[in-house]
Amino acid sequence: MQPNPADEQLSYSQSINELENIVRLMQSDKCDIDSLADYTRRATELLHMCRQRLTATEEQLRATLASLQQQ
Numbered sequence: 001m002q003p004n005p006a007d008e009q010l011s012y013s014q015s016i017n018e019l020e021n022i023v024r025l026m027q028s029d030k031c032d033i034d035s036l037a038d039y040t041r042r043a044t045e046l047l048h049m050c051r052q053r054l055t056a057t058e059e060q061l062r063a064t065l066a067s068l069q070q071q
Helices: 007-008 010-025 032-071
Strands: none
Touching: 010 032
């Protein structure tokens, strides 16, 4: 999966909002079957980005807490 350079500018909140919009669209009567694969691909990209950010944040928090314990 090739990352979209524009996606690097998205915040976590923006990614979640876009993901929620995709889910709502996919659950609605307006969901075009011809676009379903594209929606699924984009949702997968957004989930991957969010997971990466959460993992990075968790690692930062662990490092910060570990440094506090060493003081």
